[in-house]
Amino acid sequence: MRFLPHTETDRRAMLETMGxxxxxxxxxxxxxxxxxDAGSLELADALSEAGIVRKFTxxxxxxxxxxxxxxxxxxxxxxxxVPAVVDYxxxxxxxxxxxxxxxxxxxxxxxxxxxxxxTMIARLTGMDVSNASMYEAATATAxxxxxxxxxxxxxxxxxxxSVNPRYRSVTANYLSRLEGEYVEVGMGQSxxxxxxxxxxxxxxxxxxxxxxxxxYPDFYGSVYDLAPLRAACDAAKCLMVVAFSDISAFxxxxxxxxxxxxxxxxxxxxxxxxxxxxxxxxGLFTCKQKYLRQMPGRVCGMTSDVNGxxxxxxxxxxxxxxxxxxxxxxxxxSNQGLMCTAAATYMTLMGDAGLARVAMHSAAALxxxxxxxxxxxxxxxxxxxxxxxxxxxxxxxxxxxxxxxxAQDIFAGIPLxxxxxxxxxxxxxxxxxxxVEASDITDFLAALEVAK
Amino acid sequence: xxNPDYKYSATNGIQHEEPxxxxxxxxxxxxxxxxxxxxxxSDALLAFAxxxxxxxxxxxxxxxxRHFVRLSQWNxxxxxxxxxxxxxxxxxxxxxxxxxxxxxxxxHIHPDQPEDTAQGALELLYETQQWLGEISGLPYxxxxxxxxxxxxxxxxxxxxxxxxxRGESNRRKVLVPDSAHGTNPASAALCGMQTVELKSxxxxxxxxxxxxxxxxENTAALMMTNPNTAGAFESDIKEIxxxxxxxxxxxxxxxxxxxxxxxxxxxxxxxxxxxxxxVHKTFSTPHGGGGPGAGPVAVNExxxxxxxxxxxxxxxxxxxxxxxxxxxxxxxxxxxxxTGVLLRANAYISAFxxxxxxxxxxxxxxxxxxVLHRLKDRYHVPFEGLCKHECLLTDELQHSHGVKTxxxxxxxxxxxxxxxxxxxxxxxxxxxxxxxxxxESRETLDAFCDAMLEIADQCEAGDTGILHEAPVxxxxxxxxETQAARNPILTWKEQ
Numbered sequence: 001m002r003f004l005p006h007t008e009t010d011r012r013a014m015l016e017t018m019g020x021x022x023x024x025x026x027x028x029x030x031x032x033x034x035x036x037d038a039g040s041l042e043l044a045d046a047l048s049e050a051g052i053v054r055k056f057t058x059x060x061x062x063x064x065x066x067x068x069x070x071x072x073x074x075x076x077x078x079x080x081x082v083p084a085v086v087d088y089x090x091x092x093x094x095x096x097x098x099x100x101x102x103x104x105x106x107x108x109x110x111x112x113x114x115x116x117x118x119t120m121i122a123r124l125t126g127m128d129v130s131n132a133s134m135y136e137a138a139t140a141t142a143x144x145x146x147x148x149x150x151x152x153x154x155x156x157x158x159x160x161x162s163v164n165p166r167y168r169s170v171t172a173n174y175l176s177r178l179e180g181e182y183v184e185v186g187m188g189q190s191x192x193x194x195x196x197x198x199x200x201x202x203x204x205x206x207x208x209x210x211x212x213x214x215x216y217p218d219f220y221g222s223v224y225d226l227a228p229l230r231a232a233c234d235a236a237k238c239l240m241v242v243a244f245s246d247i248s249a250f251x252x253x254x255x256x257x258x259x260x261x262x263x264x265x266x267x268x269x270x271x272x273x274x275x276x277x278x279x280x281x282x283g284l285f286t287c288k289q290k291y292l293r294q295m296p297g298r299v300c301g302m303t304s305d306v307n308g309x310x311x312x313x314x315x316x317x318x319x320x321x322x323x324x325x326x327x328x329x330x331x332x333x334s335n336q337g338l339m340c341t342a343a344a345t346y347m348t349l350m351g352d353a354g355l356a357r358v359a360m361h362s363a364a365a366l367x368x369x370x371x372x373x374x375x376x377x378x379x380x381x382x383x384x385x386x387x388x389x390x391x392x393x394x395x396x397x398x399x400x401x402x403x404x405x406x407a408q409d410i411f412a413g414i415p416l417x418x419x420x421x422x423x424x425x426x427x428x429x430x431x432x433x434x435x436v437e438a439s440d441i442t443d444f445l446a447a448l449e450v451a452k
Numbered sequence: 453x454x455n456p457d458y459k460y461s462a463t464n465g466i467q468h469e470e471p472x473x474x475x476x477x478x479x480x481x482x483x484x485x486x487x488x489x490x491x492x493x494s495d496a497l498l499a500f501a502x503x504x505x506x507x508x509x510x511x512x513x514x515x516x517x518r519h520f521v522r523l524s525q526w527n528x529x530x531x532x533x534x535x536x537x538x539x540x541x542x543x544x545x546x547x548x549x550x551x552x553x554x555x556x557x558x559x560h561i562h563p564d565q566p567e568d569t570a571q572g573a574l575e576l577l578y579e580t581q582q583w584l585g586e587i588s589g590l591p592y593x594x595x596x597x598x599x600x601x602x603x604x605x606x607x608x609x610x611x612x613x614x615x616x617x618r619g620e621s622n623r624r625k626v627l628v629p630d631s632a633h634g635t636n637p638a639s640a641a642l643c644g645m646q647t648v649e650l651k652s653x654x655x656x657x658x659x660x661x662x663x664x665x666x667x668x669e670n671t672a673a674l675m676m677t678n679p680n681t682a683g684a685f686e687s688d689i690k691e692i693x694x695x696x697x698x699x700x701x702x703x704x705x706x707x708x709x710x711x712x713x714x715x716x717x718x719x720x721x722x723x724x725x726x727x728x729x730x731v732h733k734t735f736s737t738p739h740g741g742g743g744p745g746a747g748p749v750a751v752n753e754x755x756x757x758x759x760x761x762x763x764x765x766x767x768x769x770x771x772x773x774x775x776x777x778x779x780x781x782x783x784x785x786x787x788x789x790x791t792g793v794l795l796r797a798n799a800y801i802s803a804f805x806x807x808x809x810x811x812x813x814x815x816x817x818x819x820x821x822x823v824l825h826r827l828k829d830r831y832h833v834p835f836e837g838l839c840k841h842e843c844l845l846t847d848e849l850q851h852s853h854g855v856k857t858x859x860x861x862x863x864x865x866x867x868x869x870x871x872x873x874x875x876x877x878x879x880x881x882x883x884x885x886x887x888x889x890x891x892e893s894r895e896t897l898d899a900f901c902d903a904m905l906e907i908a909d910q911c912e913a914g915d916t917g918i919l920h921e922a923p924v925x926x927x928x929x930x931x932x933e934t935q936a937a938r939n940p941i942l943t944w945k946e947q
Contacts, residue, residue: 351510
């Protein structure tokens with residue numbers, strides 16, 4: 001077996017030094033009734049390396065992918081450009097095959113990359129500090145709610161209905177295992193007016209509220225002013241948690257930090273990480289400095305070695321499960337380490353200027369599409385970054401359009417009810433990135449003709 | 453035979469200092485060519501324009517590559533050398549797995565694109581799900597959990613809902629041996645359950661009397677790791693499961709140590725009801741400096757109704773995602789799972805197949821026992837007998853010479869090895885937990901054992917200065933963790 005270095009001679013020799021005859025003698029402490037004969041599991045036959053490549057290539061060819069399509073899918077996962085350098089860096093064995101950097105002397109590469117990542121994420125989100133990642137955005141949102149409960153010692157969580165339904169349902173699921181009230185407000189958007197009903201959200205805040213969670217830009221792509229919410233949170237002494245799906249927005253529009261967020265969480269998938277059919281992506285977690293010691297997850301800090309040279313270590317570990325066990329701030333152990341390195345590499349390649357261009361192209365593509373929409377399709381009002389909801393006269397019109405688009409290799413959007421089961425079936429969630437070309441928009445608009 | 457001069461691989465080599473990228477300050481050039489549409493933005497959006505740039509420095513492509521390649525060279529990885537971290541299963545990560553997950557038809561697909569355009573991905577995920585069910589002996593599997601700890605939470609959620617559905621909402625007590633991973637009690641707390649710690653017996657295993665004393669009508673579950681974190685198989689497993697079941701509880705298996713059993717014995721057959729599987733351990737998906745991992749959970753029929761949604765199902769000639777089910781605990785992740793990680797696990801299982809899977813556990817256990825055999829006379833072995841995939845030593849014999857586990861660990865770095873897991877499990881003083889995995893050669897194991905014996909020799913000879921100073925070879929020496937925690941500097945601030 002090609003991954004196993006031992007020959008049969010090696011095995012026999014090693015067993016002999018221990019005075020054993022067979023490999024199964026090493027399992028004498030496992031009751032015989034539980035031991036299986038080799039080969040008795042119902043699995044496929046072993047494949048050669050070439051066989052594995054063939055198997056996966058065949059499977060991959062059953063999928064249609066974004067690299068040769070016009071692509072307008074979003075809803076939390078975006079088809080941004082991934083430079084070759086990013087994949088090269090995270091393919092380096094020293095990054096790829098290292099463990100969590102608990103031995104800092106021989107892990108400075110991972111640690112410095114994490115420190116750079118934390119710095120750039122804090123700057124892009126406008127927040128004081130970032131941790132070294134969470135799994136992805138939905139669980140990061142749930143962890144933000146839990147952290148707000150610890151910080152405020154209150155238990156009620158208010159969630160805006162315009163937060164990505166998957167972030168909402170995962171957060172609701174986590175919170176349902178604990179005491180405390182959880183409310184979702186501002187639901188039931190009517191007609192084409194998708195967005196955040198901030199008044200309703202503010203009305204739901206009371207003295208028992210630990211935090212309010214909103215998404216910015218919201219699930220429908222709407223960009224709006226959070227100042228009234230900030231004032232309401234101050235008045236009620238609760239935390240303002242801002243979730244986001246496509247961090248590329250903050251190279252163009254005001255950051256969650258500038259909007260007054262106490263905690264900002266979301267997805268970093270847009271930073272050089274392919275869509276990958278749902279993962280691995282990158283959960284981001286940032287907060288104000290004063291709440292640092294209640295933050296979940298690993299963090300990397302700067303220090304010095306015995307010679308006074310600058311170095312980095314994982315720090316504040318007394319918050320974590322391996323030290324605090326049931327009193328830890330979270331149960332999280334493995335996070336998305338390698339994806340932090342990917343994001344750090346991506347941001348370094350881009351810089352402010354590159355990130356701004358990604359954001360402007362993403363927004364310009366949507367604006368171009370919206371400015372040419374025919375009368376039989378309507379779009380939500382207000383400011384949008386790179387995502388919005390298009391509404392068709394009825395489900396049949398939408399389906400005719402989707403079929404026409406597909407025939408031309410256009411992935412035109414996600415039926416809204418697929419992510420938000422409460423939505424009517426005539427809406428389409430449409431997202432744009434810098435990968436959208438002018439001809440894609442022309443083709444999209446041409447396909448809309450059938451939806452009349 | 454290796455020339456002794458080359459036996460220990462660490463050298464000083466060419467060591468580059470590399471500043472923070474923020475210190476590479478210069479006017480950023482056009483660093484990347486981007487596609488995209490140029491055009492006007494709406495006034496409504498521009499009203500929200502960011503007022504001050506984020507201050508992300510930006511380097512040219514050659515500078516970026518050199519920066520990160522230099523950083524990478526400060527890391528030790530499995531590809532660099534031996535990495536015997538106990539309970540972490542640092543095995544070789546096959547390169548072909550990296551190749552196949554990067555196929556455009558697997559990398560550039562959206563989790564919400566129409567299912568008929570993603571059948572290949574769903575087919576591979578479904579197959580992975582079925583295989584993990586077969587390997588664990590627990591046929592119903594969710595791929596959703598993103599890591600082992602996440603799997604623990606999901607498993608406990610199911611167990612909690614199971615008891616609730618039977619009208620036994622009083623069952624909130626989770627028994628956790630004192631040798632357990634810290635994630636076990638942390639996950640129980642996150643699930644709104646109370647943990648009770650079980651004292652291990654003198655052999656490091658679960659003490660049946662201690663277990664019996666704590667089982668009652670409020671017991672929701674026992675969380676156990678088998679083999680346990682001392683590397684010992686819980687030989688009373690059948691009786692343990694029986695006792696817990698008789699008391700109305702469920703047995704949760706922490707699958708962190710599945711590498712000891714894969715293909716040889718199945719947790720489900722032993723009475724475990726629910727098991728998470730760390731595919732980044734047993735099934736060789738890369739640890740990546742701390743993730744991403746994946747922690748699929750396999751359960752028996754009693755818990756199957758409560759599995760999270762979305763679920764991946766096979767409808768005869770096609771595959772689909774089922775997004776709702778009235779009994780389900782609901783979604784625990786924003787997607788159906790960390791696909792890229794799970795596909796690597798599929799590739800690993802594919803390589804071994806039905807014929808060879810057992811060889812993983814057999815060679816892993818062989819290697820651990822070989823190391824134990826070579827070291828047992830010179831290092832204190834707290835629990836006698838065979839070990840499974842990892843062996844536990846302590847610093848008791850070295851302590852009288854003033855040398856601690858930490859010193860031994862740091863000295864190994866100078867000798868070219870990543871240290872073993874230190875000070876875990878907590879049930880012995882100065883723990884050194886060594887897990888060699890099946891992908892290490894006898895030559896590597898011998899070199900490591902020789903290094904350990906050399907350290908023991910130095911202790912006995914009173915030649916301990918080098919041990920306290922270690923590591924001296926890496927470009928950074930022991931780092932001040934107290935200073936880092938006392939005055940946390942987590943972001944770079946320009947002067």
